[in-house]
């Protein structure tokens with residue numbers, strides 16, 4: 001069945017504009033997954049342990065709950081920092097164990113990592129994750145099916161929409177020289193994301209043997225673009241969800257925290273409804289399936 005991922009929501013009488021603040025608590029995992037195990041890259045990930053308490057204090061001051069995508073690596077390496085996230089009342093969601101993108105794994109490897117990380121989350125929070133975000137936003141052809149098999153409610157790794165969640169599909173067909181074919185819609189809710197709403201490419205300077213990611217953009221300029229995304233959502237849809245993606249070792253730098261605090265203040269004044277991604281996905285699901 002060819003179904004384009006367009007909004008299928010009922011028009012609501014009362015506008016409701018939801019914001020999900022999401023934090024990928026990678027610490028050193030992403031560097032280790034890329035083979036960057038010398039002291040300085042590792043310390044760059046370690047800075048997440050400085051950033052996280054700053055973020056938790058800010059969220060507490062505003063009375064907001066957020067969603068933390070925490071690799072099993074971080075749970076087992078830095079248990080106290082992860083306990084603090086749980087104590088803050090935030091959602092802990094799945095972000096793999098070792099931060100290896102599923103697109104680089106066999107199905108067996110992917111499922112083993114999925115289970116290992118979910119066990120770590122269950123030990124930390126008392127229950128398995130309902131939400132998943134893939135490392136480096138690169139799903140394999142097996143991921144959606146594995147998430148359904150392991151009881152997940154939502155994924156947050158795809159970019160097919162901006163202000164409305166949609167049903168994740170399996171079996172899309174993309175072949176060179178042939179028209180694209182949409183696969184079958186599943187019950188998994190996709191909470192879409194975008195690199196433009198991720199702190200990492202805006203701020204991080206990364207130099208490897210083959211590439212340079214310049215980053216280091218002025219924090220207030222980035223936050224102005226992020227605020228404009230919310231304004232455009234308000235202008236164009238009556239109901240929507242906007243997701244910001246951040247990393248404690250990135251947004252946790254002082255001048256970025258100041259700009260981020262200003263953004264949150266402005267969004268609250270503009271009427272944003274802040275929710276965990278789990279709650280937003282549930283609301284989206286109710287609208288999609290009972291409308």
Ligand SMILES: [Zn+2]
Pocket residue numbers: 024025026030095099135136
């Ligand atoms: Zn990550």
